[in-house]
Amino acid sequence: MPTSVNSNPTDQRILDGALELFADRGFEATSLDLIGKVVGISKQSVLYWFPSKEDLLMALVDRSVDDLSLALEDSLENPRSPSGRDQGWFKIESVVKAVFRVSAKRPELIGLLREISRLGPPASSRLVERFDPLLTRAYAFLDGEMDRGTIKRHEPKFLLLATYSMVVGMVSEIELLRAMGEEPSMRSLVKRRSDVLEFLRSALLIERD
Amino acid sequence: MPTSVNSNPTDQRILDGALELFADRGFEATSLDLIGKVVGISKQSVLYWFPSKEDLLMALVDRSVDDLSLALEDSLENPRSPSGRDQGWFKIESVVKAVFRVSAKRPELIGLLREISRLGPPASSRLVERFDPLLTRAYAFLDGEMDRGTIKRHEPKFLLLATYSMVVGMVSEIELLRAMGEEPSMRSLVKRRSDVLEFLRSALLIERD
């Protein structure tokens, strides 16, 4: 009997289970047996859908990048920021909010990012490769905003990596937070979100009269 | 015959090997056999010094926290920043520089931090626990500086975690950097350091006339 009542196609359910487990316990520490168990099938059925554990990981990277891209693209096209005077800054704010939204709704996706970058190639190269279109757009956008003088000039590549590290750290270092005496909760996630935004604002935004 | 010509006591050499391997390949992916091999002894001798793999990890956490604390404390006591007008800011700069110095000289230490926080309790709780004295000092220092009005007000706990995430990310996400087209090198590390400092400066420093 399946652990979860889930009527999706088997391969998607396997990816669901693997995502959760890889993000939570790590790739090496997750056995195919365990994945099978949470999905409600046998290890061999997992191997039927994905010829090897690494193939499974790669497929998971692909699907996760698609999911994330979708969430971010959407927030780029239709920024949900409140009333505003500065379109450029709002896009940044909107993307950061989107990341926080994802990490509230699907924390495993963010956890997987960390795990992938830890595992190194070939998974990490595939990750960045698949993210490339989005990255390129982000570079162009940041360059444009700096040219327009709406945000302070930093190297886009650095800015992205730094912000990425910071945001992902803030939402995924829950162990450290807990150990620092803050009980992870919805409330504290919202707090951290506004802290991050305020920090970024003071780092990036150029105040005009 | 030992792999490295190292005449330190055996237990220290084991910790050295484990540090490198854990940081590089991860805890689960590192076998006791492999540790023994790089140290030049058998797995059973490893177990002679550390009764279990987890004991080894704990001992490694302890030693690494000591090493890191030493490097940071030193930079706090004797800031190496250039001529300056603002002691508070210079301490921050000095600490960030110290972290970069450590990550140039002993990148495994930073890598281990990530690995530990990924592994979760009990390793991560021990890590933070052992870091607590330093953390407390940092809180107090940041509070003081904010009161004095030298840096912008943010919640210290947030500020520390955010800066930690950013700095550690910048020095340890070399996979992502590489995939983003930047070849990790001494030169680029220095570049990233100055980028980070500039970013922090614009985020924190309050310019006065």
Added chain:
DNA sequence: AAACTAGCCTACCATATGGTAGACAGGAGT
């Protein structure tokens, strides 16, 4: 000289792991 200890080793074990081989059930195509 006898006893003990430290440090290392070989031998071994139970378990877990990724993966292969192949069987069986049931629906679809002919």
Added chain:
DNA sequence: ACTCCTGTCTACCATATGGTAGGCTAGTTT
């Protein structure tokens, strides 16, 4: 009716892993 294909399973395997048991040696203690 027969074949084929899809999806699942059981059985099995080679290998690796953390850990135990116990032995050997050289030096120190008594």
